[in-house]
Amino acid sequence: MMSSLSKKKLDIKLHPGQVIIGKWHRKSYQIVRELGFGATGTVYLADSKQGLVALKIASDSMSITSEVNVLRHFSKVQGPSLGPSFYDVDDYVANQGVYPFYVMEYINGEPFLPFLKDKGGEWLGIMVVQLLGDLHRLHQEGWIFGDLKPENLLVTRNPNRVRWLDVGGMTRVGRAIKEYTEFFDRGYWGYGGRKAEPSYDLFSVAMLMINRAYPSRFEKNTSKGPTSLISKIKAKNTLEPYETVIRRGLEGKYESAMAMRQELMSVVQNTSFTSRPKSEGNTITGKGKSVSRQARKKRNNVKEQKKPLVGLFESMLFASFLLILYILYLFGQAV
Numbered sequence: 001m002m003s004s005l006s007k008k009k010l011d012i013k014l015h016p017g018q019v020i021i022g023k024w025h026r027k028s029y030q031i032v033r034e035l036g037f038g039a040t041g042t043v044y045l046a047d048s049k050q051g052l053v054a055l056k057i058a059s060d061s062m063s064i065t066s067e068v069n070v071l072r073h074f075s076k077v078q079g080p081s082l083g084p085s086f087y088d089v090d091d092y093v094a095n096q097g098v099y100p101f102y103v104m105e106y107i108n109g110e111p112f113l114p115f116l117k118d119k120g121g122e123w124l125g126i127m128v129v130q131l132l133g134d135l136h137r138l139h140q141e142g143w144i145f146g147d148l149k150p151e152n153l154l155v156t157r158n159p160n161r162v163r164w165l166d167v168g169g170m171t172r173v174g175r176a177i178k179e180y181t182e183f184f185d186r187g188y189w190g191y192g193g194r195k196a197e198p199s200y201d202l203f204s205v206a207m208l209m210i211n212r213a214y215p216s217r218f219e220k221n222t223s224k225g226p227t228s229l230i231s232k233i234k235a236k237n238t239l240e241p242y243e244t245v246i247r248r249g250l251e252g253k254y255e256s257a258m259a260m261r262q263e264l265m266s267v268v269q270n271t272s273f274t275s276r277p278k279s280e281g282n283t284i285t286g287k288g289k290s291v292s293r294q295a296r297k298k299r300n301n302v303k304e305q306k307k308p309l310v311g312l313f314e315s316m317l318f319a320s321f322l323l324i325l326y327i328l329y330l331f332g333q334a335v
């Protein structure tokens with residue numbers, strides 16, 4: 001099933017201030033506002049005894065049962081949570097009928113691409129390094145994310161952390177991918193099949209990185225086949241430091257998310273990025289220079305290394321970058 005499949009609003013609409021009481025567990029939730037809707041239901045921000053939660057209501061229980069099962073499963077997995085934590089599942093009895101709903105952790109974050117928009121090029125690498133750490137854990141649990149795309153990612157604050165939503169596409173390793181979106185699907189681009197395996201998600205990660213440089217995305221160039229993606233990578237300065245990692249992700253060259261993560265991490269560590277925005281977004285210094293040349297230059301040119309940072313703002317940015325790298329290192333230890 002393609003996730004771009006028709007998204008129909010439910011015939012029931014919940015209003016801010018409305019109180020929903022579960023038929024079976026008798027827990028009450030006060031609706032704050034609508035967060036969005038997908039193919040299976042509508043998600044609301046709600047207030048509860050546990051604080052703010054996300055409540056997803058649907059018209060039939062079949063559609064949400066598999067999401068509930070996946071969320072339940074991952075709420076029991078040790079370590080930082082993979083996806084929103086699961087809280088409750090129940091029925092809401094309304095005048096129009098009975099509506100199943102489930103309640104999960106509210107992820108208060110900024111959508112992935114808008115978050116990166118005004119940030120330096122290193123942020124793409126930092127966020128994807130985090131994502132790959134989580135994907136590795138998911139793959140080790142025997143699951144593939146499937147429908148990986150920016151719309152399913154949020155970045156929380158303090159510290160900035162990428163989190164995923166929408167577990168509806170998660171598929172057991174070895175089965176056929178349940179749900180996908182063409183732009184992120186390797187089958188669509190002619191890079192492989194739709195069997196649920198780590199390399200399927202890693203292809204989507206590579207497309208996610210390409211999407212950062214092409215916010216409006218683009219169509220497949222049927223005459224060029226898979227090579228059309230390579231020319232798209234080469235056409236953007238923002239993708240230049242990441243070219244090798246993206247290519248290898250597209251071509252299924254990584255054995256695991258951890259292998260891709262390690263290579264990406266070394267790109268982030270060895271590249272001099274600038275935080276100044278350019279026409280297509282932010283880019284690296286030394287346009288046209290390869291990453292290894294940049295790294296060599298950095299090692300050899302002591303004078304340049306000692307050049308003071310201009311202004312307090314840059315110093316603070318640099319300090320936060322080091323802090324993030326340290327946090328990533330700690331996460332790396334935890335995985």
Ligand SMILES: Nc1ncnc2c1ncn2[C@@H]1O[C@H](COP(=O)(O)OP(=O)(O)OP(=O)(O)O)[C@@H](O)[C@H]1O
Nearest residue numbers: 035036037038039040043054084105106107165166
């Ligand atoms: N746990 C959550 N915390 C915060 N926001 C959420 C949460 N779950 C969903 N949302 C918001 O609600 C929107 C709709 O979510 P939902 O998963 O139903 O739709 P979708 O991602 O389009 O899924 P589908 O593939 O089922 O069409 C999301 O795009 C997101 O903005």
